[in-house]
Amino acid sequence: AQSVTQPDIHITVSEGASLELRCNYSYGATPYLFWYVQSPGQGLQLLLKYFSGDTLVQGIKGFEAEFKRSQSSFNLRKPSVHWSDAAEYFCAVADASGGSYIPTFGRGTSLIVHP
Amino acid sequence: SQTIHQWPATLVQPVGSPLSLECTVEGTSNPNLYWYRQAAGRGLQLLFYSVGIGQISSEVPQNLSASRPQDRQFILSSKKLLLSDSGFYLCAWSKPTGSTDTQYFGPGTRLTVL
Numbered sequence: 001a002q003s004v005t006q007p008d009i010h011i012t013v014s015e016g017a018s019l020e021l022r023c024n025y026s027y028g029a030t031p032y033l034f035w036y037v038q039s040p041g042q043g044l045q046l047l048l049k050y051f052s053g054d055t056l057v058q059g060i061k062g063f064e065a066e067f068k069r070s071q072s073s074f075n076l077r078k079p080s081v082h083w084s085d086a087a088e089y090f091c092a093v094a095d096a097s098g099g100s101y102i103p104t105f106g107r108g109t110s111l112i113v114h115p
Numbered sequence: 116s117q118t119i120h121q122w123p124a125t126l127v128q129p130v131g132s133p134l135s136l137e138c139t140v141e142g143t144s145n146p147n148l149y150w151y152r153q154a155a156g157r158g159l160q161l162l163f164y165s166v167g168i169g170q171i172s173s174e175v176p177q178n179l180s181a182s183r184p185q186d187r188q189f190i191l192s193s194k195k196l197l198l199s200d201s202g203f204y205l206c207a208w209s210k211p212t213g214s215t216d217t218q219y220f221g222p223g224t225r226l227t228v229l
Contacts, residue, residue, distance in 0.1 A: 034217070043121075043205055043220035044159075090158065102149070103218065107158035 002027040004093050006106035013081050014114045021076040021109050023065075023091030033074040034092040034103060035065055044090060050074065061085070086113040117142035121206050121221040128228055134179075134193040136224050138206030141187065146208040148189040149218065150181055153203040165189060166211065201228045 003026040013019055025031055032051050036044040048059025055067040065076045074091060088110050092103035118141045128134060140146050150162040161174045163181035171181050178197060182190045189206060203225055207218040 036220075041203075041223070041225065043222045044207075044218075046217055046219070049217060101216070102161060102164060105159040 002031065002093050002095060002104050004091050004104050004106035006089075006091055006109050008109045009107070010110045010112060012112040012114060015083050016080050019076075019078045019081045019085070019111070021089050021091075021111070023074045023076065023106060025072050025074065025091075025093040027072075027093055027095070029095070030069075032094040032103070033065075033067060034094075035059065035063070035074070035076045036090045036092065036105075037061075038088040038090065038108075040087070047076070047089075081111075081113055083113050083115060086111055117208070117219065119206060119208055119219060119221040121204075121224050123224060124222065125225045126227070128196050128226065130198055130228055131195045134191070134196050134200070134226070136191040136204055136206075136226075138189040138191075138221055139187055140189075140208045143187070143208070143210070145186060145211045147211055148183065149207040149209075150189065150191050151205040151207065153205060153223075155202070159205065162191070196228045198228050201226055 005024045007022050034049045035047040037047050038044045047063050048057045048065055050057045050067045057065050063078050065074055067074050088108045090108045091106040094103040120139050147166050149164045151159045152162055153159050163173055165171050165183045168183050179193050203223050205223045206221040209216045209218045
């Protein structure tokens, strides 16, 4: 079964600093990969996704993520964090081979932004 | 464009009372529908999903149930709530492609069981 690990429960950065949120997955074949963001008390919003092609994926709000098959990782990055980026971030992985198509979510990383 | 609605937004219920949460999707046909629960400090737990009217798959055995009486309506119910049912309930939909596709989430319902 597929699994997703987000090793950092909390990340604290200063506004304007760069950001990298880690995501590792356990899955044999090529996965479908997602990053979602959740503001407090809100639903999840899709930031970006990787299905195939270019391994560097651009998303909304200035975020990008890179799929590295050799490391089984799909880390989320942003060059300069804004205070409004403070939220919970979820990585998810799904079966690309036609099996269970429902994504498995990581436990989330809470981003705190200091002024 | 497609939109997804959930109500109520917040709910406070006593232990042992019934529950009914509703989710509706607009602007698409025959969507895949999902119910997730998010407990404090934890990730998303898939509760139920549906690929069509009357077709419900349960992922976690518990005192909750789901129904899909109409194509774009998904209801989460309980006959008797437990304290452990407290949490944030999210409904989501995805295109009926038969394979993995992006899930789009509703705004959620905050349930507190006292």
